[in-house]
Amino acid sequence: MSETVKINNKLWEYELDKEDNCFIVKIDGKVYRYEIYMIGDELFVKENNKYIKISYFQEKDGLNLWAEDAFYKISEESEEELIEEESEKDIKAPMPGIIKEVLVEVGQHISKGQTVVVLESMKMSNELKASVDGEIKEIFVAVGDQVDAFATLVRIESE
Amino acid sequence: MEYSECEKKRILVANRGEIAIRILKAIRELGHTAIAIYSDADKFSPHLTFADEAYYVGESEASKSYLNIDRIIEVAKKNKIDGIHPGYGFLAENTKFADVVKSSNMVWVGPQPKSMYDVGDKIRAREIAKSAGVPIIPGVTLGSNTDPVDAAKGLGFPILIKASAGGGGKGMRIVRDERELIDNVDIARKEAESSFADPTIYFEKLLEEPHHIEIQVLADKFGNAYYFPERECSIQRRYQKIVEESPSTTIDRMQAKSMGEAALKVIKEIAYDSAGTVEFMVDKDKNFYFLEVNTRIQVEHPVTEEITGIDLVANQIEVAFGKSLSFNQDSLNIPKGHAIEARIYAEDPVNNFIPSTGKIDYYKIPYGAGIRLDDGACKGFEIPIHYDPIISKVIARGKDRKQSLYRLHKALSDYHILPLKTTISFIMNIIKHPEFIKGCYDTNFINKNYEKLFDENEEYIPLAIACYYYLGSQGFSNEYNLDGRETLKECWQHLTNFRG
Known part of the structure; x- marks a missing residue:
């Protein structure tokens, strides 16, 4: 049975097996065998005769993992999609910043690509544009507000 | 801890972040008293912990704190500061600030304001280098009556348009032919005016593989x-x-x-x-x-x-x-x-x-x-x-x-x-x-x-998957997931169980 996981925004299909203390991963017909040990806050992974130290940190949106000079963010595909689905139309802050302009009113019809909010961060102005044609349902911010990254600023209902 | 026996000076670092820490450390190592300043946004900034004293200078916006000359000088005077180190950025190359520091009888940790002024303007700096016998990139200053096309012809394309008062790459444009030049001259002047309050621009020959x-x-x-x-x-x-x-x-x-x-x-x-x-x-x-x-x-x-x-x-x-x-x-x-x-x-x-x-x-x-x-x-x-x-x-x-x-x-x-x-x-x-x-x-x-x-290094993807699975099997919990959706832990248990 093959599983899918999302790593750094790319989907990977794999098969997983456990045999004694060995984890066996199959990707694209290739087989990898690892022994994994938790040592303090880190993992020691043994592949053949080589040990690799893995650091990891759990976040809301997935598991972060460092292996040698690689960094991976691993998440379940389905979970990610759920979050995206409910919110893709809304205007969200891509980064923390200060609201410089709100260019719409509740009830207003807007078209795809129209600038809805101007967000200033580190002296850079960012125009946040509608991704769909739709109607402004709710505005959660006012000019001068400081917002966190990923905060929903304006709710849009698509037409 | 006192390791140095020097005449103790009170030195204020008019900066924040890594460079403030770097300078505060040096001040302490020399045996002086290290003094930090901070804005609202920096109330818990690490640089404060490297200072012997720290003083609030204003709101988060740089113009109200780290760029606020009056306020910094006021704080410095009130706290009997002997000298000010500006770090880089903010007021470090502000001649007016250097002047005020000196006229307030404090030591400016930087060059004489006159030297700062002399090379603060790029065209003036080029003249100085030239008179010192140091080669400069062929270029021409654009007076308000100079025809840009004539000026460019003397140099040959490609050309770099620069703001005389500019710095840090701001307002720089590369033009490769006459048409691009005409399209960009006015924009560059306006940019220079709005960014540096001086519309003077000049052309420089663009060097190849520089x-x-x-x-x-x-x-x-x-x-x-x-x-x-x-x-x-x-x-x-x-x-x-x-x-x-x-x-x-x-x-x-x-x-x-x-x-x-x-x-x-x-x-x-x-x-x-x-x-x-x-x-x-x-x-x-x-x-x-x-x-x-x-x-x-x-x-x-x-x-x-x-x-x-x-x-x-x-x-x-x-x-x-x-x-x-x-x-x-x-x-x-x-x-x-x-x-x-x-x-x-x-x-x-x-x-x-x-x-x-x-x-x-x-x-x-x-x-x-x-x-x-x-x-x-x-x-x-x-x-x-x-x-x-x-x-x-x-x-x-x-x-x-x-x-x-x-x-x-x-x-x-x-x-x-x-x-x-x-x-x-x-x-x-x-x-x-x-x-x-x-x-x-x-x-x-x-x-x-x-x-x-x-490019992403995909070499350790299989290993990462094994670790993901291992952490799940260890009951590694997802403390953030409180909204009733299947937690990662459950996902992992599901993975662990598929072999029975």
């Missing part, structure tokens, strides 16, 4: 002036340096010497008496041309400190308070090994380098022989949206370039910051690039190799 190489200088009030081995700063993105190394792989010791001597000619022309940097462009035939003088300590100064063993910041403070330098130029000419610096910014390379600010939840720092971390962050610290998004600089020193590259690569692998996006992986891809490893690169490197610098 290198940005700079010379650190240090001078005192007694006429002693020395130059240091060159810093190669050609790894730039939009004229912003990202990686700097010393010595350069481009020029040899003879050329370094001629550039060093040229740098001294320039600073002697303006009676310079502090730490500073003379920047040059070097073309593919290794001709060098004066670019500008930076009248402050620079971001990349640690590279020079690492290969000479000389504390530039401490010396800058000492000469400002009237001490004399006692080096031997010969001892500075031979670099002790090689050093390289990576600037770590809170920016998301994948999203066109937009700033990635917010609270740091995970912060793990690199260490080891030859590794120096100049940082201004810690776990729990919130990178403010109001200032430059630099987090730190990782500097690696080795007996040769091979060793320092190896050490930097290892250090960057071990430097973990979350949830902010940083330039760590991007820089790792730069220093892993075969052309970089060979030392064959110029200022076009990043543009030329742009796509490749986003």
Whole structure:
């Protein structure tokens, strides 16, 4: 049975097996065998005769993992999609910043690509544009507000 | 702890972040009293913990705090400050601030305001270099009556349009033919006016395959002036340096010497008496041309400190308070090994380098022989949206370039910051690039190799999947997931169970 996981925004299909203390991963017909040990806050992974130290940190949106000079963010595909689905139309802050302009009113019809909010961060102005044609349902911010990254600023209902 | 017996001075650092920490440390090491300032956004900034006293100067916006001359001077006077170190950025090259500091009977840790003024304007600086007998890039200043096309014809395309009062790459435009020139002249003037309150622009011949190489200088009030081995700063993105190394792989010791001597000619022309940097462009035939003088300590100064063993910041403070330098130029000419610096910014390379600010939840720092971390962050610290998004600089020193590259690569692998996006992986891809490893690169490197610098190392994907599965099987819980959806733990249990 093959599983899918999302790593750094790319989907990977794999098969997983456990045999004694060995984890066996199959990707694209290739087989990898690892022994994994938790040592303090880190993992020691043994592949053949080589040990690799893995650091990891759990976040809301997935598991972060460092292996040698690689960094991976691993998440379940389905979970990610759920979050995206409910919110893709809304205007969200891509980064923390200060609201410089709100260019719409509740009830207003807007078209795809129209600038809805101007967000200033580190002296850079960012125009946040509608991704769909739709109607402004709710505005959660006012000019001068400081917002966190990923905060929903304006709710849009698509037409 | 008191290790030094000097006349104790009260020195204020009018800056924040990593450079404030760097300077506060130097002040304490010299035996003086280190004084920090902070804004609302920096109430819990790590730099405060490196000071003996810290004073609030204003609201988060830089114009109300770190750029607020009146307020900083008021705080300084009230707290009997003997001298002010401006760091880099903010007020570091503000002649008015330097003037006010001095007229308030405090020591300005920087050059004379007159020297700052002389080279503060790019056109004026070029004139100074020229009269000092130092080559400048062929160029022409555009008076209001000059016909841009005539002016350009004398130089030949491609041409770089620059703002006379500009800096840091702002307002610079490359034009390749007459039409592009006509399209851009007015825009460039307007940009110069709005950014620097001076619409004067000038044209410079665009050099092919250029290198940005700079010379650190240090001078005192007694006429002693020395130059240091060159810093190669050609790894730039939009004229912003990202990686700097010393010595350069481009020029040899003879050329370094001629550039060093040229740098001294320039600073002697303006009676310079502090730490500073003379920047040059070097073309593919290794001709060098004066670019500008930076009248402050620079971001990349640690590279020079690492290969000479000389504390530039401490010396800058000492000469400002009237001490004399006692080096031997010969001892500075031979670099002790090689050093390289990576600037770590809170920016998301994948999203066109937009700033990635917010609270740091995970912060793990690199260490080891030859590794120096100049940082201004810690776990729990919130990178403010109001200032430059630099987090730190990782500097690696080795007996040769091979060793320092190896050490930097290892250090960057071990430097973990979350949830902010940083330039760590991007820089790792730069220093892993075969052309970089060979030392064959110029200022076009990043543009030329742009796509490749986003490559992801997929070598450990299977291993990562195994670890993901292992952590799930260990009952590693997902404490954040409170909304009733299947938790990662459950997902993992599902995975663990599929074999029964």
